[in-house]
Amino acid sequence: MTQFSANLGFLWTELPLPDAIRAAAAAGFEAVECHWPYETPAEDVRMALHETGLPMLALNTVRGDAGQNGLSALPDRQEQAQHAIDQAIGYARRIGVSKIHVMAGIAQGAKAHDTFVANLRYACGAAVAHGITILIEPLNAHDAPGYFLNTLAQAANIIAEVERDNLKLMFDCYHVARTEGDVASHLQEYLPMIGHIQFASVPERAQPDGGDLDYAEIFALLDRLGWDQPLGAEYRPSRETGVGLGWMQTLRAD
Ligand SMILES: O=C(O)C(=O)[C@@H](O)CO
Numbered sequence: 643m644t645q646f647s648a649n650l651g652f653l654w655t656e657l658p659l660p661d662a663i664r665a666a667a668a669a670g671f672e673a674v675e676c677h678w679p680y681e682t683p684a685e686d687v688r689m690a691l692h693e694t695g696l697p698m699l700a701l702n703t704v705r706g707d708a709g710q711n712g713l714s715a716l717p718d719r720q721e722q723a724q725h726a727i728d729q730a731i732g733y734a735r736r737i738g739v740s741k742i743h744v745m746a747g748i749a750q751g752a753k754a755h756d757t758f759v760a761n762l763r764y765a766c767g768a769a770v771a772h773g774i775t776i777l778i779e780p781l782n783a784h785d786a787p788g789y790f791l792n793t794l795a796q797a798a799n800i801i802a803e804v805e806r807d808n809l810k811l812m813f814d815c816y817h818v819a820r821t822e823g824d825v826a827s828h829l830q831e832y833l834p835m836i837g838h839i840q841f842a843s844v845p846e847r848a849q850p851d852g853g854d855l856d857y858a859e860i861f862a863l864l865d866r867l868g869w870d871q872p873l874g875a876e877y878r879p880s881r882e883t884g885v886g887l888g889w890m891q892t893l894r895a896d
């Protein structure tokens with residue numbers, strides 16, 4: 643049966659993170675994930691996870707200064723990028739997170755590629771002893787102009803070059819639909835390298851029961867393919883988060 647993870651970077655953002663975890667549990671989510679939890683004491687998050695029994699699946703490395711969207715592909719920022727990776731691993735260990743999205747940043751060209759590969763090797767090396775998987779995520783140019791990582795093929799090349807078992811693809815159906823189309827075929831093609839899947843309606847990035855992409859079909863396909871990890875609901879609610887959750891019943895494959 644499909645399971646869902648509430649992305650608390652977009653859902654229940656009006657609540658402090660520990661209360662957002664409680665709201666997600668009360669709404670029936672099987673897991674949570676977040677973007678940048680660093681201002682919330684890890685102990686408060688750990689307590690809320692313990693109290694609700696929900697796992698926190700993933701978090702992101704910091705974006706960096708205003709206007710940046712990650713540091714790991716920025717030539718000449720390697721020290722800060724590795725500090726961000728260490729910070730994410732430290733926080734993840736305190737709350738029991740097993741996946742970290744290492745954000746590339748706004749960059750392009752061969753030097754950015756080499757820097758990203760080097761920082762990902764650093765991240766994988768630092769994470770492996772703690773059972774943590776590193777994720778990279780292609781973002782579409784409409785939402786993330788100038789972002790270094792845009793396509794599944796680019797991500798697959800980087801994963802092959804880094805050559806570490808704990809480096810995986812974050813497959814965000816919304817970004818893939820906006821950039822490359824045919825989400826169903828791409829899911830099947832890239833399944834072996836996927837570490838986490840996220841979703842939102844296309845093109846609005848709202849609840850998944852609207853828009854151009856039929857998530858009932860996508861979730862049924864994932865079920866048939868044997869995907870058994872919670873899928874990340876990473877959308878911007880068009881109303882209050884708690885009143886737009888009917889899709890959890892109507893789209894769930896079982
Ligand atoms: O924007 C997305 O999509 C994400 O998954 C974030 O983690 C990165 O901004």
Ligand SMILES: [Mg+2]
Pocket residue numbers: 779814840876
């Ligand atoms: Mg995403």
